[in-house]
Amino acid sequence: MNHDIDVKKLRINCFRQSKVPGEFMLQMRVPGAIIDAKYLTVIQEIAQKWGNGTFHMGTRQTLNAPGIKYENIDAVNAYIKDYIKEVEVDLCGVDMDINDKGYPTIGARNIMACIGNVHCIKANINTYELARKIERLVFPSHYHIKLSVAGCPNDCAKANFNDFGVIGVARMEYDKDRCIGCAGCVHACEHHATRVLSLNAHGKIDKDYCCCVGCGECVLVCPTSAWTRSPKKYYRVIIGGRSGKQYPRMGKMFLNWITEEPLLQMFGNWQKFSAWVMNNRPEYIHGGHLIDMAGYHKFKELILEGVDLNPECLVAEDIYWVEAEQRANIHLKPLSKHKQAGK
Numbered sequence: 001m002n003h004d005i006d007v008k009k010l011r012i013n014c015f016r017q018s019k020v021p022g023e024f025m026l027q028m029r030v031p032g033a034i035i036d037a038k039y040l041t042v043i044q045e046i047a048q049k050w051g052n053g054t055f056h057m058g059t060r061q062t063l064n065a066p067g068i069k070y071e072n073i074d075a076v077n078a079y080i081k082d083y084i085k086e087v088e089v090d091l092c093g094v095d096m097d098i099n100d101k102g103y104p105t106i107g108a109r110n111i112m113a114c115i116g117n118v119h120c121i122k123a124n125i126n127t128y129e130l131a132r133k134i135e136r137l138v139f140p141s142h143y144h145i146k147l148s149v150a151g152c153p154n155d156c157a158k159a160n161f162n163d164f165g166v167i168g169v170a171r172m173e174y175d176k177d178r179c180i181g182c183a184g185c186v187h188a189c190e191h192h193a194t195r196v197l198s199l200n201a202h203g204k205i206d207k208d209y210c211c212c213v214g215c216g217e218c219v220l221v222c223p224t225s226a227w228t229r230s231p232k233k234y235y236r237v238i239i240g241g242r243s244g245k246q247y248p249r250m251g252k253m254f255l256n257w258i259t260e261e262p263l264l265q266m267f268g269n270w271q272k273f274s275a276w277v278m279n280n281r282p283e284y285i286h287g288g289h290l291i292d293m294a295g296y297h298k299f300k301e302l303i304l305e306g307v308d309l310n311p312e313c314l315v316a317e318d319i320y321w322v323e324a325e326q327r328a329n330i331h332l333k334p335l336s337k338h339k340q341a342g343k
């Protein structure tokens with residue numbers, strides 16, 4: 001093995017070290033997880049020319065080519081120059097230098113997304129368009145953040161398990177004159193959502209507004225379009241979710257019913273918040289941990305600084321994770337009968 005290999009630098013460059021000495025896997029970003037199918041020939045070329053001939057669909061929706069030898073990395077970096085320009089600069093509007101050196105950082109991970117309203121009937125939003133808008137606010141940056149965008153509260157994109165998860169929600173509008181009292185929406189909400197609808201004595205719908213999650217199941221089943229999604233787009237923001245070896249946990253709701261402009265303003269503050277926590281020295285620490293280090297209230301203050309929240313937006317007063325605050329007290333013990341069985 002070449003002992004001069006700087007693995008840390010290559011990782012920043014979006015190459016991951018292999019268990020085979022001297023080999024690496026390239027991870028090409030696909031922000032929002034949709035791009036023109038013509039780019040499959042790019043990963044095919046890399047895999048067949050410099051990799052081991054296989055292709056891996058990255059768990060964060062990157063296009064991965066394993067088995068690239070260290071001595072070929074410069075050639076691969078030069079080859080992906082056009083891909084980076086077309087995807088990052090042309091599609092996402094990222095402000096970055098384009099050169100033969102490949103990706104400048106792995107800090108902000110590829111922004112994941114479900115397919116959203118380009119295909120899914122349940123979707124409230126266009127997920128890839130939002131992901132691309134967020135991409136230009138968080139990339140390139142050496143501060144680590146994992147983000148995912150889901151088109152509806154079904155959360156196929158696992159937004160609940162990312163540093164930041166954005167979920168498209170909709171406010172439903174009810175036109176009682178169109179309602180024929182079939183109760184289809186009541187059953188749909190009962191089976192798929194939060195049971196907040198009921199049929200009243202007049203054959204019309206009553207709704208408990210407290211707990212509507214804005215999923216749109218009621219809209220999908222209504223035969224007369226008495227329920228419709230409001231044209232204005234809304235989002236829910238989840239923070240602090242993560243997988244990983246140390247204290248994996250589900251995220252918690254930070255904002256609900258935020259509109260797009262303040263949402264993007266908030267992401268515009270991410271790098272500044274991270275710099276504050278890390279004292280301007282980026283390290284390999286992910287966003288959820290940065291929130292833990294700052295504490296929720298400081299995080300809230302900095303991330304919402306200058307953000308012009310829409311009047312409907314609700315903000316969590318407090319967020320508390322037992323996994324962060326009481327980590328010293330988390331112990332696993334065998335039940336006494338297992339102890340005995342193990343004797």
Ligand code: SF4
Pocket residue numbers: 114115116117120121122123124150151152153154155156157
């Ligand atoms: S999260 Fe919702 S919009 Fe996205 S794929 Fe799943 S059901 Fe469809």
Ligand code: SF4
Pocket residue numbers: 172188189193194195196197211212213214215216217218219
């Ligand atoms: S949008 Fe609200 S009312 Fe409609 S099904 Fe979902 S939770 Fe129920």
Ligand code: SF4
Pocket residue numbers: 178179180181182183184185186205221222223224225226227
């Ligand atoms: S599904 Fe539509 S028509 Fe049927 S009860 Fe609900 S709102 Fe009324």
